[in-house]
Amino acid sequence: MSDCNAVVILCTAPDEATAQELAARVLGEKLAACATLLPGVSSLYYWEGKLEQEYEVQMLFKSDKQHQHALLSHLKQHHPYQTPELLVLPVMTGDKDYLSWINASLN
Template sequence: MTDAIVVLCTCPDQTSADLLCEQLLNQQLAACINQLPGITSVYRWQGKVERATEIQLIIKSRQSRFAELQACIQANHPYEVPELLALPVSAGLPAYLDWLNGETA
């Protein structure tokens, strides 16, 4: 097991996705963020089934930075309850993991 994590977060539009990416990268809370535009999310919210087109963010970070990453997302995200899921990385290319650790120091 490594300290690396992959964090999933959706954004409603490109502007909010770009702002969030900039905040996370500038604060060294993420080493890399992929933006996947045009996903469709179907979910229950306040008792109703909703459907939304969103941008999926795939954030590469470290478990040791997660509390700060969470605080940044909560402070800058337009949703009342944003998607925020951290998945552990069990293994990876050592050079990539070294780079990730250096960029999130």
Template sequence: MPTQYQITLCTCPDKNTAEKIAHLLVDDKLAACVNILPGITSVYRWQEQTESAQEYLLLIKANKNSYQAIEMTIKKHHPYELPEIIAVPVESGLPEYLHWIDSCHS
């Protein structure tokens, strides 16, 4: 059964970028909640090199109908040439919490 909820993951290079994007998404009613997880280490391939960076991870909880607007907002305000934007479906959740996500949607 398809779900109407998703969590979008996005890494940011610093706290200011993470907070700015989180506030834009919540203030514009694109996301009900954005958690900012500090102190993650990302190891990745970029331009044929193995890189490592300290980043902040955004966990963006939203209705999947907001995905395109979330993606556009992140791309507009993110400093990376290729930001991580990955959405995963929410298979189940506390019904009251899922209804709350709906109530925050524009």
């Protein structure tokens, strides 16, 4: 069993400006140590019974378990989507120095 405290939170945004704004807010509140923004992803999904396809920005927030709930709440509150993608992926292990940096950035 891993004792790693880090998590990666996935969230999509409708465009780069929205992603930049959300990332800046999250980092400003020290809810994540890093936000990686990947523009140009194509998402296909069913919404209200209809197949949709959108070009979005995939956001990856590197944080920890202590900030996870506040980060999810913050994203949900400030996100333009009615039902934003909010998924938490546990980090099993990683580079010791990088994990230490995440911890130091959040505390």
